[in-house]
Amino acid sequence: TQLLEQSPQFLSIQEGENLTVYCNSSSVFSSLQWYRQEPGEGPVLLVTVVTGGEVKKLKRLTFQFGDARKDSSLHITAAQPGDTGLYLCAGHYMEYGNKLVFGAGTILRVKS
Amino acid sequence: ETGVTQTPRHLVMGMTNKKSLKCEQHLGHNAMYWYKQSAKKPLELMFVYSLEERVENNSVPSRFSPECPNSSHLFLHLHTLQPEDSALYLCASSQLGLVGGELFFGEGSRLTVL
Numbered sequence: 001t002q003l004l005e006q007s008p009q010f011l012s013i014q015e016g017e018n019l020t021v022y023c024n025s026s027s028v029f030s031s032l033q034w035y036r037q038e039p040g041e042g043p044v045l046l047v048t049v050v051t052g053g054e055v056k057k058l059k060r061l062t063f064q065f066g067d068a069r070k071d072s073s074l075h076i077t078a079a080q081p082g083d084t085g086l087y088l089c090a091g092h093y094m095e096y097g098n099k100l101v102f103g104a105g106t107i108l109r110v111k112s
Numbered sequence: 113e114t115g116v117t118q119t120p121r122h123l124v125m126g127m128t129n130k131k132s133l134k135c136e137q138h139l140g141h142n143a144m145y146w147y148k149q150s151a152k153k154p155l156e157l158m159f160v161y162s163l164e165e166r167v168e169n170n171s172v173p174s175r176f177s178p179e180c181p182n183s184s185h186l187f188l189h190l191h192t193l194q195p196e197d198s199a200l201y202l203c204a205s206s207q208l209g210l211v212g213g214e215l216f217f218g219e220g221s222r223l224t225v226l
Contacts, residue, residue: 002154004154009152033214033215035215040219041219041220042116042202042204042217042218042219042220043155043202043215043217044217045214045215045216048214088155090155090215100157100215101154102154102155103154104152104153104154105154
């Protein structure tokens, strides 16, 4: 089993729909990051959350960090084809010397 | 050039070949990383260099040999690889000491081992 679970693994939706991607762990994060990776590119940081219960917004993207700092979600409103890509969450784990661990990612495809 | 650049972008090699991947960062960061990305699997951290000193080696087979001659350059030397080593190899850099520090990735080198 992976330390950090992402769900769903794959999501295919129509333009204009809303979606939520989840990132869960049984261990506590000192901080958590969300990255997006487009085909042929490396991952690019979208946001870092540090405080339990924190909510950050980036245009149509809303990121939430769980109160216990063990989970996070990414919600996209009115998805567009440009949102297509691999979404990765990555957490710094206090009990592992603040090591950064990545989830397997969620592949999002938005059809026009 | 800005950011993190990797060369080559694509590499096909036989199991008996010797090749190298190159990474260069222009961000003034003090740490550099090699990650392996395979389909449907989490990014696997292979090596970390901090101030040109290797600080992490995650049980990577000896057929992968990293080299960090200075804080801006990182190499991954490859020899006698196996087909299961085919993957996207990502280089990243960061500034250590920052809470929740951001990783800056290159575009990756797509490796195919025949």
